[in-house]
Amino acid sequence: MCSSSTAVLLETVNFAAEKHRNQRRKDPDATPYINHPIGVARILSHEGGITDIEVLQAALLHDTVEDTDTTFDELEFVFGTTVARIVQEVTDDKSLPKEERKRLQVVHAPHRSHQAKLVKLADKLYNLRDLNRCTPTSWTAERVQEYFVWASQVAKGLRGTNPALEEKMQQLFLERGVQF
Numbered sequence: 001m002c003s004s005s006t007a008v009l010l011e012t013v014n015f016a017a018e019k020h021r022n023q024r025r026k027d028p029d030a031t032p033y034i035n036h037p038i039g040v041a042r043i044l045s046h047e048g049g050i051t052d053i054e055v056l057q058a059a060l061l062h063d064t065v066e067d068t069d070t071t072f073d074e075l076e077f078v079f080g081t082t083v084a085r086i087v088q089e090v091t092d093d094k095s096l097p098k099e100e101r102k103r104l105q106v107v108h109a110p111h112r113s114h115q116a117k118l119v120k121l122a123d124k125l126y127n128l129r130d131l132n133r134c135t136p137t138s139w140t141a142e143r144v145q146e147y148f149v150w151a152s153q154v155a156k157g158l159r160g161t162n163p164a165l166e167e168k169m170q171q172l173f174l175e176r177g178v179q180f
């Protein structure tokens, strides 16, 4: 990696950290939320072999619009059209009811760009591993299992995106007895 891409990634992770600064994950330790986008970007780089810097930036920023006051215009202004477009592709419309948002993820997954599919795949892999690590506060075992089943439906639409990540995901579904 040349020094300019290092600087770009630091700028991006700093932007995401500032935006998520007051958010915590739902686990009993209330882990800082930024651990999640950093972990998603790391899965892509470290396990998926992804070097496309715009994909790694989009991974770092993927929850900023959905979960903070960030706008797509702001992302486009600071990070450019491609990064903003990838984030937009993986962002749920929070004005919709939860069940509809979940349904649309399944429907839209196969039609997303390759770059957006990579971010979605790593996002799901991170969340499934996190559920194996510990159960979010107030989640029942049934809800955890339902998340696995729903995630498998989304992941089916992401097939052919990255064999290494898909293999790891398949193993998680196998361990849960969920079809993939």
Ligand SMILES: Nc1nc2c(ncn2[C@@H]2O[C@H](COP(=O)(O)OP(=O)(O)O)[C@@H](OP(=O)(O)OP(=O)(O)O)[C@H]2O)c(=O)[nH]1
Pocket: 024, 025, 026, 027, 036, 063, 098, 123, 124, 127, 128, 130, 131, 136, 147
């Ligand atoms: N496994 C896990 N997930 C946590 C934790 N803290 C926050 N989350 C987030 O919770 C979401 C999944 O919870 P749900 O109840 O299904 O969805 P909701 O937050 O949108 O209502 C995921 O976000 P999302 O962007 O909505 O992802 P996705 O549901 O689109 O996959 C995930 O990133 C945690 O400690 N463990």
